[in-house]
Amino acid sequence: MSELSGVPAFADESSNYAVDACQRGILFLDVMRQRAEEYQERATLSAPHVLDYDAELVADGRTFEQPVNYVLVRIIPSKGVTIDPLKRPFVVVDPRAGHGPGIGGFKADSEIGVAMKAGHVCYFIGFLPEPMPGQTIESVARAEAIFLETIIARHPEADGKPCVIGNCQAGWAVMMLASLRPELFGPIIIAGSPLSYWAGVKGQYPMRYSGGLLGGSWLTALVGDLGAGIFDGAWLVQNFESQNPANTLWTKQYNLYSKVDTEAERYLGFERWWGGHVTLNAEEMQFIVDELFIGNKLAAGEIRTSDGTAVDLRTIRSPIVVFCSKGDNITPPQQALDWILDLYDSADEIRSLGQTIVYVVHEKIGHLGIFVSGGVARKEHDEFASNIDLIDVLPPGLYEAILEPKGDAVEHPELVTGDWVMRCERRTLDDIRALGGNDVEDEKQFAAAARLSEINLALYRAFAQPAIKAVVNPSWAEAMRQFHPLRLSYELFGQSNPFLAWVPSAAELVRENRHPAQADNMFSTIQEQVSGQIVDGLEAWRKMTERMAEETFRAVYGSPALQAALGVDPSSSRPPRKAPKSMLTSAVIDARIDALTGRITHGGLAEGLVRSLLFVGMARGGADERGFEALRRVRRDHAEASLLTLSQFKALVREQHEILLIDEAEAVASIPAMLPKDVNERLAAFEVLRGVLEASGVLNEVAAERLQRVTALFDIEKASAGGEPMVVPTRSTPRTRSAS
Template sequence: MFSNDLYASMDHSLMPEGSLGREACDYLLDTVQRSILFWDVIRQRGTNYIAHINDDQPPVLVFDYDTILDAREFDRPTNYSLVKIKNRRLSQAAGDKQGDADDLQETESPYKRPLVIIDPRAGHGPGIGGSKELSEIGMALNQGHPVYFVMFFTYPMPGQTLADVKNAEIRFLEEVRRRHPKAAKPVVIGNCQGGWASAILSADRPDLVGPLVLNGAPLSYWSGVDGKNPMRYKGGLLGGVWLNSLMSDMSNGMFDGANLVWNMEMLNPANTYWKKEYNLYAKVDTEKDRYLNFERWWGGFFWMTKEEIHRIVDGLFIGNQLVRGTFEMADGSRIDLKNIEGPVVVFASEGDNITPPQQALNWIPQVYDSVDEIRRQKQVVVYIVHPKIGHLGIFVASSIAQKETKEIIGSVEMLEYLSPGLYELIIDEEPNKNGNNDYKVRFEPREMEDILALDDGFDDEEPFGHVQALSELMDRYYNAYLSPFVQSLSSEYTREIFRLLHPLRVQRYGFSDLNPGMVGVKTLAPYVVENRKEAPSTNMFRKMESAVAESVENMWNLYRDLRDMGQEIMFQGIYHNPVVHHLFPDPGTTPEREAEKAKAKAQQAISQKADRAALVAKLESGDYGEALIRMLLAVIGADGSIDEKEMKHAETIIRERRRLQKMKPSELKAIVVEQSRILQTDFDGAIKALPKMMSRKVDRKRAFALAESVSTADGELHENEARVLDQIKAALAL
């Protein structure tokens, strides 16, 4: 039936090439074969799912690793561990030498900054940040960084809390610092949920974290654009956090991560119910491996304790407490994002429907009153917004890894030498000498208005405070009256029943080798592959199929749009109601909270005046080293853009100065930050004060020549750079 020989032996004289009958026969054979191959891939997905579970769902990393710390053995155990990724190039070098692990360690630079990746624990398992060679881990290894990975196991430890997880990760970072005493503080990359976990970690222990990279990470949970970001309304329409408590109680105190995955899948029903599977069916000859590799991660469902999911939903998604500065953990620590000391890079995308740019970026204007406050905090915040990549693509797509991820990791050393402030990272394609595309990186200074322009204002966030109040009330009632009853009916058996009956699991094991009905597909598939005859894309019926598939997808999208519109109208109808406002006042606008905000604002005004006075007093302080750094910074920022080539050239100049060479990196960075702040406070005064810092004419000439060389490091001298050079030259009387 499926043999090419049989097909070739048929008399096609009545159906010449291109005739309707011939195309119909070609399509019929093709679609029958594709159907068998499609269902065989679905069978393999289910069988792989079972094998993955039986193997305790290991991370989907393609890199080898060694376990460094296992938090399951801590005094307050958690289901986390710290592993070190093996660099295959170093392993090969060690093998060539026939050496041992000590030989390998010697080939790794002790001065290279380590990098720690924290993957999301939001229903799925760990490893997506290193599931292919072209990934975050791959890019970091290519640039010589020692790479560590924070992984976790399927089930949490009994009594595990969010604070326990944070404290375990603190111990991980302490161990990384201990293993790399000569290197700078590690870069921490947080993907999605791992992003806000990394931000909490950085705010609680800023002494352990260097540059912080947040990829598709939500920090401002109420933000979004009306008519575009419907996921934020779910909590209000479901009555708040009590439903998570109910689901945890039904599973004997554990929350099934498959429920979180289900929520994500329902965001785009066209993809869930049609597009993903149709894409496999239409391209079954080439899509099999990619589909199965992704499904291995997507179908690995991990659990949380009731306390963990309750604190996450109540404190973050419904309470929005991170940006409000009121997020407290079980160990008593209160998280203030202003405590983050290292540079922060935020990577968002317009195509992300799970963490839209507003949720990734609005924490910046909500935590800091202005860019001037960022500068006073001596903080560097950088953001980059991709025009179309989806949520998972931010930390999975190979195209992103080879461009944005590569350049972000390649720029981490430069971040700490940027003048404090807010920047947008711009990556331009630049053909190199070999005709291949390379990338030119620059940092464009930005104002808060640039971030606010991505949103439609904060007025639409006002109802969410009333959602929080209602959620707290509903949760109290549930815990007082219903929770004890539900818990009395729950056990390990009920949890197992709910686990097995979850739709996302049924659709996997239901079409695995456990199902006798799949035997026929498994038997026929190899024969079909051997005798495959694909209808060409020009086939009339293939074109009709594509058109029908597109129509089905459009119908699902129409359903999604109508559903989202209805939910938004319902949400606004409920929570814009003055009666609801009166019954459930926003806990964040209480008189005590408003008094606390007013006090903080008054203290900030005093601090602002004191900061300016202190910087003005230092206008003439310092010697040749400080003056040189001030001049270089003035020239680099003159054209309104911080160019990577100019920064690297300036860094080379600074490190060649004898006095500056003796400084610790932290001392040098402190001088750079101080001189940056002096220039930001009184640029003209800072330039006029240069002669007081360099009395010898030979020093002035040498410093000016170095400043000139930096101005042309990017291949051109901009008008503003020339103007600043003239201003410096006049001040130095050269």
Template sequence: MTDPSEFLARFSDTTDKTTQLFAKRLQTATQRFNEHVNEVRKDLFDLQQKTALPSDFFQQWTQYTTDFAQRWILYWDTLRQRGDNFIAHEQAGKPPVLHFDYELIVDARTFDRPANYALLRLLPPAGVTTDPKRRPYIIIDPRAGHGPGIGGFKDDSQAGVAMRDGHPVYFVMFYPKPVPGQTLLDVCAAEKRFVRKVRELHPHSAKPVVIGNCQGGWAAMMLAASDPDSVGPLVINGAPMSYWGGSWSEGEGENPMRYSGGLLGGSWLSSFVADLGDGIFDGANLVLNFEDLNPANTFWDKYYNLFANVDNEPERFLDFERWWGGYSLLNKQEIEWIVQNLFVGNRIWSGSKTDLGGMTFDLRDIKSPIILFASMGDNITPPQQAFNWIADIYHSTDEIKARGHVIIGLVHKSIGHLGIFVSGKVAKKEYTEIVSVLKTIEMLPPGIYGMHIIESKDEDGKPQYDVEFIEHSLEDITDRLNRFKRQDERPFQAVADISEFNQRAYDLFLSPIVKSWSNQYTAMMGRLFHPMRFQRWAISNLNPWLWWLEPAADKVKENRQPVASDQELRKFERGFSDLISASLDYYRDVRDAASEAMFFQTYGSLVSHKPQADVSQQSSDDDLTASERIAKAVSQGGYAEAIARAGYLLSARGKPLPLAQFELKKKLIAKYGHLIPKVTPEQMRIIRGNQEVICRHAPQRALKTLPLLLSTPTDQENFLTLIEAVVDDYSATFGMTEEQSTMLQRIRDVLHVPEQTPELARV
């Protein structure tokens, strides 16, 4: 039984820490706001000193007011066009907003377990040719409130980069309305059939790359875990996988979305909204949550940017709003599964197999390499949520290697959540390099790597990029991303417990009442007048009060009299806009700080009497002793194990690994294929990982027992021939180190080969 005095002491300690944290958050927010205000004040004062004479000022004022009035009309006309586009998109059935033409391959609505998903083949644009024998790409778009298309929204996009490199590209899209009764497990089953269909269409290609964006990321991981033999490398972009992650740190507030579940009492609210929708959850609510994260952009910045640049901004604005305003629906079962198992429960990714509604998921079953792309500027899916799941399911770096798994992390320094998917700059740099990495990713030895993109200039001054990999340990990654060793996640377990209680209470007492109130008509009216939809169709040609707007805008365009952006009054305008934006940012910072303090005060107190525990899931006892068991197998194996062991012993460790090294490795495998062990890439990675663990735990025994793995003269002859040939080719490109040269001679010694003068590089 807990000592009351001890509980009160911990409660008091939690209160003190929460109060101090809130004060620091508030201080930081106030300081940032004051700095912004002072900067604007200085700019406005400087402009005031430079103001022209009264006669010139009157002329500038006349020009400015004319320009302002014209921009005002063009601004509202652009919003009218947005409304018309919204209505037209709704009437067309909300097709995917893809930049590319496409053809339907499979419609999952016809399956025995139907789902509102379909597989499309993207058609390459003019001048681009794809090779059906090259590895196909499958892009899974996020079903997180918006409609499909973000993965191929622009020419410079994930789809565009892959097609320009010659790869066939397929797109997993979804229809606006779910099939009655469908669940996310039905969706997963449909996506498995999509992958198998792509493999049928490309029988001579390598297994397809699967790209998952945001919600599509964890869907791709579920797919790969449930059917690991069908999928190739995975690229997971901005996908929340460990939902409780995000540092509770001093200074600026971080990742406010993770507190929402606790502050709203858990998962019951999503069930309530779905019941109001007659069993349908409106995805516009999810989009509204996204917009609430950044009120300055939602209520002012994006609209002022349109107003200030109304002569050239409408096309970009309307293109983005066409996707942003295409809302999709989910069944009640789907949103409950997501919220209860992922957002609040965080229960799907664990260190053991998880049975959820008849399907079993264990991410450790995934055989293909994984690239995780996240951003430090993403407050929806921070890097902690993108990477912490690795520590939840693996006990150590040795376990990752022993399973033959390759996990690569790529972190952008500043881009926001949407920028990960839609930014043209990200597509030209990060996605282009990811495509180049995917050609040789299966050559990497097992482990966790950081992917670094090094930028330089060519002779013409154009940017060019090189990629290198830096190996990390699991423990290092976890410590670097989590300042408080994930102790800030402990209150989320209390949230999950309370959420489960509230959900049962709602299902038992309130849900029947709410269902009796709602029907198809009330649900339709609720969606029609949802603020995200209302703001669009209300400003459109449906509104008879706006009959004059389009002809007025046409007249303005004929007589446009723009003012230069550096005119003094335009600068005053931007200054006042900056003040409004800074004020909204200050409101957001204070709101988020208060939410964070309230969350930890409430739920931190609920768990403060519990003993300290590591929040990460622990693997089984068998996994905990994996390294010891493998070390005992030092004398077991054959030719493949000997090649893998020599590869590790001869490697240059502790240095960045350039991508060119693995490109050469792929060529050498083709060149010396007759000497390479006849095993699959997945099997070879497992063998390599096991041999690395053996060498790290028993390096001397690993070297001395190497001859035992070469049981026949033919194996020893082939082994030596391959090693010497690879050494020559590698050393010609990458050189050698003294340690590598010494190790090569030691290998020759144990195999009784006369001493030579080698040149060596990493094998």
């Protein structure tokens, strides 16, 4: 009898699982039906989006002299959100990469949400599903410039130019515009945006090999011609999905099926954006593939506008914040950061050009999570929004943003605006190289692929394109778009399928009589195990195909004979491309040095105080938000300090930092002449100086020694009422609070 004791339990579990599995199957079909209906409904809208906010139209690019399908809207603040009119506007530019607009404001915890929570008015630059006739990447850039001019004109009282956020594909577009119109920009945040398209690590990130393995961009031209001059963005979405077959073919759907009682709303919300396929003009897509993806011309300064102006990212004057992740297989850290290696020879060159670059590398978040994840928005984007003025006044150089939990151990927690403390630490180009990247041989292989792409495209245009254009008409092209596999995956579950007419009523009946299986049901456990095996199998297949793709690419384009035939010198030890240097740039720098040299001894209390702060702070190798917040409060509470606008203060900081770099000894020696003669004024200024420095924590030994030198320059010991020497706290000295 003991052998049969388990039979009833087995029968119960199998029966319960069978009912649960059947009910989940019906509910799954109903969710897919809703997905299809929403897809069909959104296809009828003139301006579909997934913004979680109300918005008002400010400017419509379709009415411009060069019409484009882009629009500028102002985000209406949610209830309880207070906007400070003196704070700079934030502008979120959405990526046009095949999906519909709105991902930057997809959730309440989003880039838009955290910007408004920090008190900034927020604008959104989005797009409509279909491009305007004749629209190009350059005309889109000109329209976005008009949008920024409009925003600046609407906020003349704002203390700074707009902070512009470019997500994914919008990032390179923002950077191109900022190089052409630098006067329109405040800080720039580029999130998950590729700027150096060949870069990567061997054995990882195989998407960069796709162009070479397909023979170049002739296939892009073919797809555009088959679309009668229109490129279907669904092909871009499918390309993204091919990077993770386990998720595309199984995990996404299985996760819905296995958790259908709780997962439906989240699944449908994401699909509203993911399935909002848009189109581009064929000329736009050809530019993107030729100039960026395969040609990799942006970081090399080889892109020119229609009037011959070179797009040189070194002309950007605004601070640039680069946000990337090691878990992003679409835009890995190398593609997000290696443009810095292409443009600059050292961090000193970055400083000499007056450029400020801050980067942060997340350890594991995926590509979409960079600008969709609520966790990321509550951390990284929240800190960027709260501390954007700190970033704007950082002295020129290369920094890494370090975010640490505020916790109880942090000194002066009252100066921290959020749950994290942001510290910007100085870095060198070697820190970026340490993330991994291409060597000279890798660069030559990609250069050969780019040359072959140009040849194949020319052959296609000469021999095949005329015949295809003669055959394809707009009606035929539209029919082809409707039969795209991704669109069919939606239509299959829509109202046009008569075999699923029973699903809504059956799903309603299931919801009224839902009987989920117990969590410890043995068949549910087996189901999870089978799912895991399927995922493992698809992952193994992905890794195998990626390895084959990389090995094939390297075998083909690494051939010295092919490289020589394509005009790439296989014996050269120099990279096949590098952003050119300009003698004019050197002349401008020399002229700037001469001008600043003459100003070393000039200035008053503001210049002397800032120079002293920088002299001591430079020993720390970075800046902390607490120190800036302390300085902000000084500026807010003192009438004389508040007369200096943020832009004026930024210019003052940069000038004094450059003076210290030119001749530190003379710059420091000149400080006493800048200080007021009145003893009380000098003491008050020194208290401000010390309070700001100590706000970021205990000084290290070098910084403490520098503060002692500054103390002597301020003649504090003689000015003190008691005449007692001042003790500067260090890591080995117990910290004492000043009387103030």
